[in-house]
Amino acid sequence: MLRTLLHKTLLTAIAILLGGWAVVAQQNVVKGTALSFKVDDNPTVDYRWVIYSVEAGTTVNLSSNTHISDEYTFNVEGNFEVRVYPVDKTSRCLGEPLTLPISVAGDPPTIVFDDLSTPYVCSANNGLNSRAEIACTVNYTGPLPWTFKYSVDREPAVLPPGADEIWSSSFDFVVTIRNESGLKSRSEIMIVEARSLSGLEVVENIDDHSVEIDVLGLPDTKFTDYEPTAMAGTLQSFKANILRHDPDITPSSPANRKRYEIIVPDGATVLNENTRLLADELHSELSFDIQWGNELGAKQIKLIEKNAFNCYGDTIYADVNLIESFMVDLGDDKEVCKGNEITLSPSINMEGDFKYSWSTGEKTESIQVSAAGTYTVTVTETNLNKTSMASVQVNLLDLPVVDLGDDYELAEGEVKTLDAGAEGAYLWSTGDETKTIEVDKSGLYFVTVTGLNGCEASDEINITSVNDVFAIDLGDDIQACVNEEVILNPNPSIQQNYKFKWDTGEETQTIRVTESKTYTVVVTDDAGNVKRDEIAVVFNALPIVDLGPDRNIYEGESLVLDAGNAGANASYSWSTGESSQTIEISEAGDYSVTVTNGNGCSNEDEITIIKNAGQKFTVDLGDEIEICEGDRAYLEPTIDRDIDATYKWIPGEATDKGIYVDKKGKYCVEVSDAFGNKETACVDVIINKSPIVDLGDDISLEAGETAVLDAGNADSFFQWSTGDITQTIEVGTAGDYSVAVTNPKNCIGRDEVKVSFPRGETFVGFPSGFTPNGDGNNDVLYVRGNNIKTVTFIIYNRGGRKIFQSNRLDVGWDGTFKGQLQRMDTYVYYLNVGFDDGTSVQKRGEVTLVN
Numbered sequence: 001m002l003r004t005l006l007h008k009t010l011l012t013a014i015a016i017l018l019g020g021w022a023v024v025a026q027q028n029v030v031k032g033t034a035l036s037f038k039v040d041d042n043p044t045v046d047y048r049w050v051i052y053s054v055e056a057g058t059t060v061n062l063s064s065n066t067h068i069s070d071e072y073t074f075n076v077e078g079n080f081e082v083r084v085y086p087v088d089k090t091s092r093c094l095g096e097p098l099t100l101p102i103s104v105a106g107d108p109p110t111i112v113f114d115d116l117s118t119p120y121v122c123s124a125n126n127g128l129n130s131r132a133e134i135a136c137t138v139n140y141t142g143p144l145p146w147t148f149k150y151s152v153d154r155e156p157a158v159l160p161p162g163a164d165e166i167w168s169s170s171f172d173f174v175v176t177i178r179n180e181s182g183l184k185s186r187s188e189i190m191i192v193e194a195r196s197l198s199g200l201e202v203v204e205n206i207d208d209h210s211v212e213i214d215v216l217g218l219p220d221t222k223f224t225d226y227e228p229t230a231m232a233g234t235l236q237s238f239k240a241n242i243l244r245h246d247p248d249i250t251p252s253s254p255a256n257r258k259r260y261e262i263i264v265p266d267g268a269t270v271l272n273e274n275t276r277l278l279a280d281e282l283h284s285e286l287s288f289d290i291q292w293g294n295e296l297g298a299k300q301i302k303l304i305e306k307n308a309f310n311c312y313g314d315t316i317y318a319d320v321n322l323i324e325s326f327m328v329d330l331g332d333d334k335e336v337c338k339g340n341e342i343t344l345s346p347s348i349n350m351e352g353d354f355k356y357s358w359s360t361g362e363k364t365e366s367i368q369v370s371a372a373g374t375y376t377v378t379v380t381e382t383n384l385n386k387t388s389m390a391s392v393q394v395n396l397l398d399l400p401v402v403d404l405g406d407d408y409e410l411a412e413g414e415v416k417t418l419d420a421g422a423e424g425a426y427l428w429s430t431g432d433e434t435k436t437i438e439v440d441k442s443g444l445y446f447v448t449v450t451g452l453n454g455c456e457a458s459d460e461i462n463i464t465s466v467n468d469v470f471a472i473d474l475g476d477d478i479q480a481c482v483n484e485e486v487i488l489n490p491n492p493s494i495q496q497n498y499k500f501k502w503d504t505g506e507e508t509q510t511i512r513v514t515e516s517k518t519y520t521v522v523v524t525d526d527a528g529n530v531k532r533d534e535i536a537v538v539f540n541a542l543p544i545v546d547l548g549p550d551r552n553i554y555e556g557e558s559l560v561l562d563a564g565n566a567g568a569n570a571s572y573s574w575s576t577g578e579s580s581q582t583i584e585i586s587e588a589g590d591y592s593v594t595v596t597n598g599n600g601c602s603n604e605d606e607i608t609i610i611k612n613a614g615q616k617f618t619v620d621l622g623d624e625i626e627i628c629e630g631d632r633a634y635l636e637p638t639i640d641r642d643i644d645a646t647y648k649w650i651p652g653e654a655t656d657k658g659i660y661v662d663k664k665g666k667y668c669v670e671v672s673d674a675f676g677n678k679e680t681a682c683v684d685v686i687i688n689k690s691p692i693v694d695l696g697d698d699i700s701l702e703a704g705e706t707a708v709l710d711a712g713n714a715d716s717f718f719q720w721s722t723g724d725i726t727q728t729i730e731v732g733t734a735g736d737y738s739v740a741v742t743n744p745k746n747c748i749g750r751d752e753v754k755v756s757f758p759r760g761e762t763f764v765g766f767p768s769g770f771t772p773n774g775d776g777n778n779d780v781l782y783v784r785g786n787n788i789k790t791v792t793f794i795i796y797n798r799g800g801r802k803i804f805q806s807n808r809l810d811v812g813w814d815g816t817f818k819g820q821l822q823r824m825d826t827y828v829y830y831l832n833v834g835f836d837d838g839t840s841v842q843k844r845g846e847v848t849l850v851n
Helices: 002-008
Strands: 017-018 021-022 028-030 033-036 045-053 059-061 072-074 080-086 098-105 110-113 120-123 132-141 145-151 171-175 185-196 210-216 221-224 230-233 234-245 260-263 269-277 282-291 298-305 316-323 336-339 342-344 354-358 367-369 373-381 386-397 409-411 414-419 424-426 436-440 441-452 458-467 478-481 485-486 498-502 511-513 515-526 530-541 550-554 559-562 572-575 584-585 587-594 602-612 626-628 632-636 646-649 659-661 665-672 677-687 707-710 717-718 728-731 735-742 748-757 789-797 800-807 827-833 840-849
Touching: 002 515, 021 269, 028 033, 033 098, 045 728, 110 185, 132 145, 132 185, 234 316, 336 342, 342 386, 367 373, 436 441, 458 632, 485 530, 587 717, 626 632, 659 665, 800 827
Parallel strands: 028 098, 120 210, 230 316, 336 386, 409 458, 478 530, 550 602, 626 677
Antiparallel strands: 017 021, 017 033, 033 072, 045 059, 045 080, 080 098, 110 132, 132 171, 145 185, 185 210, 221 234, 234 282, 260 298, 269 282, 298 316, 342 367, 354 373, 373 386, 414 436, 424 441, 441 458, 485 511, 498 515, 515 530, 559 584, 572 587, 587 602, 632 659, 646 665, 665 677, 707 728, 717 735, 735 748, 789 800, 789 827, 827 840
16 A cells, blocks of 8 residues: 555656746756656655666666666666656655657667659649659658658748658658749758757758759640631631651550640530641641530630650640621711712721622722711621621711802902801911901902811902002011922912013913922013012921821829920920920820921921720740750740730841740840830740760670760760660660760760670670679679570579579579678579570579688
């Protein structure tokens, strides 16, 4: 009873003292760790502390008799128990002990990044393989439990799921490698913050703690040709650029041989798939047709492609709107002034081969009309034999009625009022802009009236005077502008017959002049009276006004319009009411400016500003492009919205959407939209050297001999005709061997070598001795030969005991029996080989093992 009571005085766990603080019981430590222990203090008992070695069966008594033990250093590996016995202070009876197991490891913890089964992963994309994942394993030696974190490309450390407390020496986890660029890259996975939960840090070793992973690039699939609108039930063609595709792979080939997949909506069928190798020999053009069903609305074709490493590229989309029939539109009703013409031209919401039939009987796409009425056009799509119609009403607008009356003769001192009549805007030959003017001298007067509906009409009247005496007057010298029409008229004061003679040689009453000079005229009447007059005409230059092409502006954007510097005393009149040389605008509309220079000559220009709500486009040629010697890169800009683009490449001045380049340098493209907006993007093209691969001359081997083929070019990716992916391979059979070497720049070099045996195609043998000392040279005894179908290879020791047997050419004797290396001696072999041609051979002999 006393032992039981004394045991109940203890806690149910022993605490370890580290640095004066009590921590949770810990069962695993490393050799050389010093610990002390404690239990709850009970004043009625003393304590006896013992360290028990499980393997040795020995105990060490600690001197402390309190509830806190002495410090004890665990200098030996193994399993121990810390035992504490309660001792009654009165009876000195010993109670049941409380025990804490301790496991002592020999060395500080280490961690090793295990070899990865896959040397590369695919880039992330928007479809399949949306996350690039790779399985990793780390091996740990040290006290359990333990924990660690990992970092990808020096990003913040991540704790793998389940790694907060690991109770095994090997831990598997999955790492996600992100590579949004889609280009080939290399990522580093590094183990960080590795330690045992007892606080022991893992020994630092960068080589053991990190591994580099090749992240493979993705195909750059692009749709190149299709119409965004089609009619239901029709056949529509599509084209796309994909990686080089074997033309022998047809739509009926197994899915695992095709590198692309076309995904269509319900009711649609893919027909007529075909691939054609492009000129760059790196890409193929994929063409196919879609047979649409009868369901209308928005549809989407999806195309996804994978490369030779089964990395899936981004899914690309072709959006098509299926309509029942195409739509024809002639716009709103039209108005035209009587006597004028207007052009009617239909707009159609899809591409096609159309024929036109107008209600007027005309068959052209557009017609000119001048009469009021309803005009109808019937449009037929010839391939589909479908029609659509549209109509528009054309209304005629009346001209203003302008009548200045009959010609009139003024009485002496009379002033006559001329009245333009109709309401509207007026422009008289005198320069007046009023409805009426007063005249008191002879002359030809005319007026143009623009009615309230915008239509124009004119009239003229000849005014003479009873007091007119034959006289002429060319008027004052004229300062004109180069764009003005200057007509010189001597203006005879009496209406009668005259003869006119100008110094220009002309004999008409009026002449038109465009040259700065002094002009002279001589006028003679029927009575022989002669009058002479002259006038100086100076044509001044117009100010240069250029607001540039029509522009687009966007939300939050403003533009400065500059009318240009027209010199001293120039004046500016904008449609906005402003009078400065420049104005700043931020709204859509038509803007015009009239500039008048110091000579009074005016010029004007206008510009249309279209406001795009947040639709400004950007152009991107991507990051620096690396290609291999002899390859070409296809450059095509990415535009972030759909525009009617034109292209100008520098250098070269090409105007294609995309170009192929094979030389190093900077290439730029200037993209313009229909409104003249321009954006430029540039990209550097770098030419990388391809690896030089030399497997040497053809090789001749004797029976049992092997040859090491070395592709060189360390740090590259290797693909041998044997399926190996190492830099070197060891061969011992005749045949043609080839290797493709892909360097870190993804450039490829190739070579091949022929290995032959001079004794013929059917033989077998192996060396008379081998040295399994681990130096990498002749460590394993293999059977070698040509055209071998079956093999039985047995080794006996001197006592006749069979110590090795193999039925495979790739499994040889490494000199061991039951895991133990055999002594240096001569051993007996038996060999039975069957060849592909049905013949066989048996051999017996001796082979020497040299340590």
